[in-house]
Amino acid sequence: MPSLSPSWSEGSYQDVFDMEKMVGSLQLQVTGRPQMSGGAAVQAASSAASGSPNATHENNEKDALIYQDGQLVSGSFEALVQHLVPTSTYYPDRTYIFAFLLSSRLFVKPHALFQQVCQVCTFQQNLYNENATKESLGKFGPHCIQLLSEWTEMFPYDFRDERMMKQLKDLTQRIVKIFPEMRKDVGIIMHNLLAKLAGLHKYEELLTRINQEVAHRLLNIMPTTDIYEVCSSPAVLAQQLTHIEMERLSMIGSEEFVQAFAKENDIEVCYQDVKKTNNLEAYVQWFNRLSYFVATEICMHLKKRNRVRMIEYFVDVAKECTNIGNFNSLMAIIAGMNMNPIQRLKKTWAKVNRDKFEILEHQMNPSNNFMNYRSSLKAALWRAQGAAEDRERIVIPFFSLFVKDMYFLNEGCQNKSGDGYVNFEKFWQLAKQITDFIAWKQVECPFDKHPPVLNYLLTNPVFSENSLALASFECEPPENSYEKTRYKQLKEQAGL
Numbered sequence: 001m002p003s004l005s006p007s008w009s010e011g012s013y014q015d016v017f018d019m020e021k022m023v024g025s026l027q028l029q030v031t032g033r034p035q036m037s038g039g040a041a042v043q044a045a046s047s048a049a050s051g052s053p054n055a056t057h058e059n060n061e062k063d064a065l066i067y068q069d070g071q072l073v074s075g076s077f078e079a080l081v082q083h084l085v086p087t088s089t090y091y092p093d094r095t096y097i098f099a100f101l102l103s104s105r106l107f108v109k110p111h112a113l114f115q116q117v118c119q120v121c122t123f124q125q126n127l128y129n130e131n132a133t134k135e136s137l138g139k140f141g142p143h144c145i146q147l148l149s150e151w152t153e154m155f156p157y158d159f160r161d162e163r164m165m166k167q168l169k170d171l172t173q174r175i176v177k178i179f180p181e182m183r184k185d186v187g188i189i190m191h192n193l194l195a196k197l198a199g200l201h202k203y204e205e206l207l208t209r210i211n212q213e214v215a216h217r218l219l220n221i222m223p224t225t226d227i228y229e230v231c232s233s234p235a236v237l238a239q240q241l242t243h244i245e246m247e248r249l250s251m252i253g254s255e256e257f258v259q260a261f262a263k264e265n266d267i268e269v270c271y272q273d274v275k276k277t278n279n280l281e282a283y284v285q286w287f288n289r290l291s292y293f294v295a296t297e298i299c300m301h302l303k304k305r306n307r308v309r310m311i312e313y314f315v316d317v318a319k320e321c322t323n324i325g326n327f328n329s330l331m332a333i334i335a336g337m338n339m340n341p342i343q344r345l346k347k348t349w350a351k352v353n354r355d356k357f358e359i360l361e362h363q364m365n366p367s368n369n370f371m372n373y374r375s376s377l378k379a380a381l382w383r384a385q386g387a388a389e390d391r392e393r394i395v396i397p398f399f400s401l402f403v404k405d406m407y408f409l410n411e412g413c414q415n416k417s418g419d420g421y422v423n424f425e426k427f428w429q430l431a432k433q434i435t436d437f438i439a440w441k442q443v444e445c446p447f448d449k450h451p452p453v454l455n456y457l458l459t460n461p462v463f464s465e466n467s468l469a470l471a472s473f474e475c476e477p478p479e480n481s482y483e484k485t486r487y488k489q490l491k492e493q494a495g496l
Helices: 011-017 039-049 077-084 094-106 110-124 140-154 156-160 162-178 180-218 234-250 255-260 266-274 278-299 304-324 327-337 355-363 367-385 399-412 424-441 451-459 465-475 481-494
Strands: 055-058 065-068 071-075
Touching: 065 077, 071 077, 071 424, 077 094, 077 110, 094 110, 094 140, 094 255, 094 424, 110 140, 110 156, 110 162, 140 156, 140 162, 140 180, 156 162, 156 180, 156 255, 162 180, 180 278, 180 451, 234 278, 234 304, 234 327, 234 424, 234 451, 255 278, 255 399, 255 424, 278 304, 278 327, 278 399, 278 465, 304 327, 304 355, 327 355, 327 367, 355 367, 399 424, 465 481
Parallel strands: none
Antiparallel strands: 055 065, 065 071
8 A cells, every 4th residue: 555644844744644554554553542522431331341230231141231321331242243133023223233233343244244143033033934924023024124224225335245245135035035015125225235336336447547547647748737727716626626525435435444443363354355445545545646736736837936826726725625614625735735845945935925824724733633623623514514505514524534533432442341242332432433424425515517627636647755856856956965965866766
């Protein structure tokens, strides 16, 4: 996986952008337990597991579920699976279904869990019996189909696994044989699931074509056109960036966050064959591309007045992103302008009106755990909740920070309590965070598309780190011995 962190002039930003530590290998060392709103509840879970008088137990052995003040806080994995499976008189709460299916993959492969659920349904309801009837099964048939509908709706990407799809077809066929009136419902489930998987396949093909186009252009001469000539309106460019952000955000599966936090231990071995985080990583890579895109567009101009124009243009674009609620593009633009090859252009920055840029930097300042940004995000969420139009409902978070928050939540809570029970309070907390994410990604982008602008943003070549540094020295000569040595090395590497 390529480097996912641009070079920042302020080292305090760097930790947030080092996404290789959070996506894929996740080697970041956590030195302390983070403060979380659910911390007291997590402690309550531990008390419950250790026999707190406030805890309620269902049975005492491996089938135990433990409640604290009416909230499920822990239990054996077997009991949690049983709690998921419906009967003729029982159906699990939707919030429980989501929380359990989301985080259960920390313990078991999705296809293995699905197989276990199918077996419980089959044997518990005696579906193998040819004499099974609707009268004997009661509402089990509709309940089972509803659970399958919930699973395929919440986590459709699980069913890219052929084992999952085969098990789904087998179980639905058994149900339809006894409940023929459910055939239409099963058809709707399969239609919606296949449509979602087809959409994912189409999206992946689009990304492949974009990458191929970028590679093709890199083999040719760099174009002389810049983004200002393609789109002179900062507002329009911010809208096109929002289109890209929302499309890529919408394709991330909720389960990818949990799968990204897999560690190389016995648990990871259990489900490494379905550890898919491609869409999450593609979104992170888009952030990096946009940062390097901004820096490239500035450094490609040898004339100082053109560089000044580009910096002020991107500042205006970033401001428009703020007004829209597109914080990810906002931070990517700030990241690009804070790269060392851009920051060292002192003669250029001397001509720039820095007031607006400094306001944006203040808003996204990393101090106090990005306190200013978090306040802006809360304001955007408040606006979105009462919005009447889609343009007011847009909330695109600073994604690297969102993933980092998820990472610390995952690391700050144990998967199991001391007695070996699953810490379900952690499941609730993860589910709450992802529920917010789902709301953000379901908003439709209301702006008109401008294909030439989108194509330029997605496929125009950007400088590599070394090429960017070399271009910077071409714009403004090196000023000290370190820069002179660096410039000489870059020219030698480039064969100049």
